[in-house]
Amino acid sequence: xxxxFTAFASSVLAGVMCFTVTACDGEEGGPGSGxxxxxxxxVEWDRALAEDAFGNCxxxxxxxxxxxxxxATVKTDYIIDxxxxxxxxxxxxxxxxxxxxxNSAAFDYYFDDSGWYIKSETGWQKQNxxxxxxxxxxxxVMYLTASKDFFNxxxxxxxxxxxxxxxxxxxxxxxxxxxxGIKISNMVYKFKTGNLVFAGMNMEMLTMSSxxxxxxxxxxxxxxxxxxxxxxxxxx
Numbered sequence: 001x002x003x004x005f006t007a008f009a010s011s012v013l014a015g016v017m018c019f020t021v022t023a024c025d026g027e028e029g030g031p032g033s034g035x036x037x038x039x040x041x042x043v044e045w046d047r048a049l050a051e052d053a054f055g056n057c058x059x060x061x062x063x064x065x066x067x068x069x070x071x072a073t074v075k076t077d078y079i080i081d082x083x084x085x086x087x088x089x090x091x092x093x094x095x096x097x098x099x100x101x102x103n104s105a106a107f108d109y110y111f112d113d114s115g116w117y118i119k120s121e122t123g124w125q126k127q128n129x130x131x132x133x134x135x136x137x138x139x140x141v142m143y144l145t146a147s148k149d150f151f152n153x154x155x156x157x158x159x160x161x162x163x164x165x166x167x168x169x170x171x172x173x174x175x176x177x178x179x180x181g182i183k184i185s186n187m188v189y190k191f192k193t194g195n196l197v198f199a200g201m202n203m204e205m206l207t208m209s210s211x212x213x214x215x216x217x218x219x220x221x222x223x224x225x226x227x228x229x230x231x232x233x234x235x236x
Contacts, residue, residue: 032198036161037190070096081229
């Protein structure tokens with residue numbers, strides 16, 4: 001894959017690793033609930049999760065966030081077109097979170113090899129700091145590419161209709177662990193015609209009291225090919 005997307009995904013991972021992952025069955029309705037994965041070989045697994053596999057794709061995510069004050073649902077449309085990517089997210093809060101002073105909101109982000117940008121009322125604003133703000137709104141992309149070397153850590157689960165990470169195998173957790181307190185339990189992947197079409201998992205805070213979320217649940221659908229990202233007017 002082109003290095004700009006790799007850098008983007010790596011940066012997202014840096015933000016994501018501020019959280020903690022826990023079990024996810026991926027099958028409680030919502031995106032991916034009706035998909036039955038093909039059974040694939042290790043070679044096919046490696047090919048589907050290689051960086052280049054995500055060079056032109058669309059990720060449509062439903063993310064459930066739990067705060068100490070309430071909950072929120074974020075729906076995200078994230079499109080990658082080679083060296084460019086654009087993302088639109090809409091966050092809807094429940095009553096408890098709104099009463100705590102939080103606000104529902106929509107977010108637009110753009111990324112290319114010149115940097116990353118957030119759309120504001122006055123136009124696109126280049127961001128000089130971390131893109132950590134993106135991490136709660138999309139499936140951690142680098143978890144996908146990191147999974148490429150861990151085919152043996154997953155088993156096909158007939159009930160779920162997908163590949164579920166083994167509970168008693170911690171090799172993958174040890175590989176992606178970035179800070180103390182992060183724990184990865186289960187992840188669910190589903191494949192069709194050689195492509196990853198669904199990824200799901202939950203994230204839960206354990207010892208990181210400063211993290212803004214108590215838990216995050218991801219469910220993401222992937223579509224490949226035919227994606228186009230137009231460069232917005234960045235005012236430069």
